[in-house]
Amino acid sequence: MARSPQVAVVGGGIVGLSTAYALVEQGVAVRLYEAGLPGGGQSAGESRIFRHAHDDPRLVAFVRESRAVWADWAERFGVELVSPDGALAIGDSALERLHVLEQVGGVAARTIAPDELADRMPLLATYAGPAMFDEAGGAIRTRAAIEALTAALGDAVATAEVISIDPREDGTVEVRSVTDRATYSTVVVCAGRETARLARSVGLSLPVRLAAHVRLTFAVKGTAPARVACLQDGSGDFGEVGVYATPMPGNARYAVGLSQTVGVRDDGTFIDAAALRSLDERARAYVARALPGLDPQPVEFVHCWVTDLPWSEDGVAVWEAGPVLFVAGHNLFKQAPSLGRALARAATGGGLAAELMPQARLGEPQQ
Ligand SMILES: Cc1cc2nc3c(=O)[nH]c(=O)nc-3n(C[C@H](O)[C@H](O)[C@H](O)COP(=O)(O)OP(=O)(O)OC[C@H]3O[C@@H](n4cnc5c(N)ncnc54)[C@H](O)[C@@H]3O)c2cc1C
Structure with a gap:
């Protein structure tokens, strides 16, 4: 006989799907609620x-732990989930981060000379400054990941x-959706932009900053290169x-975006509607200067909400309100597998990892 779900996950982006899948791996009955299409929000x-x-x-x-899970899933699902071509970073900040990687250990990263850089990133203009190569980095095949996890969860996705979300006196939580009412032992909220709003309904105020972002996609001129790495450019060149x-x-x-975001009010209205256009224009101008291997006329756009935390654009934390957990942060795609496992452990009595508690401020630059 099928067990009724013990844990509800709210949100079918990469974080919610990873959490629900980790719960299934633990043998826990789960229901994942997604208002639209899985992967249609910030994970698009x-x-x-x-x-x-x-x-x-x-x-x-x-994230090193997360990389191992990505590899494990790729084998299990029989699809490529991270490209094998690595991730490059250029500029002085790349060397500072390389120093952090060396401190931690266990990551195959090194400085890279201009010739090898040009070989691994043939779309880039001539560059001879500091550069770092992360061998196990790469492009996450986001759609393949969302599809594989959604298929693996099957009927658990509603x-x-x-x-x-209503925590009851008996320690359970009642969830009311558009189409039903059900009770769970724990609820994990991974609702992206909606997480802070849902948290307010149980009396929690999350310090999430809402902003808007644009990323443009450009066509490669001529034949697609056999290998091409991801790039972070902090050089200013x-x-x-x-x-x-x-x-x-x-x-x-090849998709290109400026890390900068555009501020919006809490209700999502733009303070300056032209600011998004300005980011778009700057990204095109950057492509014309830095990436001569691309046609500078964009072929696709991704517009999305960014929900970052005050201590870092890579910050992430989990807030607990009794049996309800809320996760918030930005740049979460890469770490979603280990985040999902940590949330699944916390949702089943294993305790929340200390580093994910808000006071730990995970992601904050360390001295
Ligand atoms: C252009 C762009 C570039 C990025 N680049 C990177 C990168 O290079 N590397 C990286 O690691 N990260 C990157 N990120 C960030 C990363 O994509 C996000 O942090 C991540 O996808 C967030 O996933 P999520 O599951 O938390 O949220 P979402 O994907 O937004 O999922 C939340 C889901 O909850 C659903 N939902 C909301 N409210 C409810 C409700 N009441 N009931 C049911 N369902 C609900 C929504 O429909 C949505 O599908 C980038 C983001 C963008 C947009």
Whole structure:
């Protein structure tokens, strides 16, 4: 006889799917509520960067663990989930982060000379400054990951918006969705932009900063390169100091975005609607200067909400309100597998890892 679900997960982005899958791996009955299509929120699009380089050594260790899970899933699901072409970072900040990687250990990363850089990143203009190569980094095959996890969860995925989360005096939690009412022992909220709103309904105020972001995709001129790495450009040599770029499956298209975001009010209205256009124009201008291997006319756009925490653009934390857990942060795709496992442990009585508690400020640059 099928067991009724003990744990509910709210949100079918990469974090919610990873959490639900980790619960299934533990043999826990789970229901995942997704209001729209799995992977249609902040997890949308075809590519993300997997990189080990971060300012906080604890986060480096956390994503290193995550990389092992990505490899395990790729084998289990029989699909490529992270490209084999690595991740590059250029500029002085790359060397600072390489130092953090060396402190932590266990990550195959090194400085790289201009010739090898040009070979691994044939779309980039001539560059002879400091550069680092992360061998086990690469482009996350986001769509393949969302599809594989959704298929593995099968009937556990319910297409319904959660309307209310109500912790009861008997220690259970009542969840009301558009189409039903059910009771769970624990609820894990991974609702992206909606997480802070749902947290307010149980009396928690999360320090999430809402912003908007644009990423553009460009076609490669001529034949797609056989290999092409992801890129983070902090050099300033091409007129911008915070740029990230990642290939799409097949390498014929390459996505580029400025790390900068555009501030919005709490209700999502823009303070300055033209600011998003300005980011878009700067990204095109950057491509014309730095990436001569691309046609500078964009072929696709991803617009999305960013929900970051005040201590770092890579910050992540989990808040607990009795049997309800809320996760928030930014740049979570790469670490979703280890985050999902940590949330599944916390949801089943194993306790929340100390590093994920808000006071730990995971992701904050360490001295
Ligand atoms: C353009 C862009 C580039 C990025 N680059 C990188 C990168 O290179 N590397 C990296 O690691 N990360 C990157 N990120 C960040 C990363 O994609 C996100 O942090 C991650 O996808 C967030 O996943 P999530 O599951 O937390 O949220 P989401 O994907 O937003 O999922 C939340 C889900 O909850 C659902 N939901 C909300 N409310 C309810 C409700 N009441 N009931 C039911 N369902 C609900 C939504 O429909 C949504 O599907 C990037 C993000 C963007 C947009």
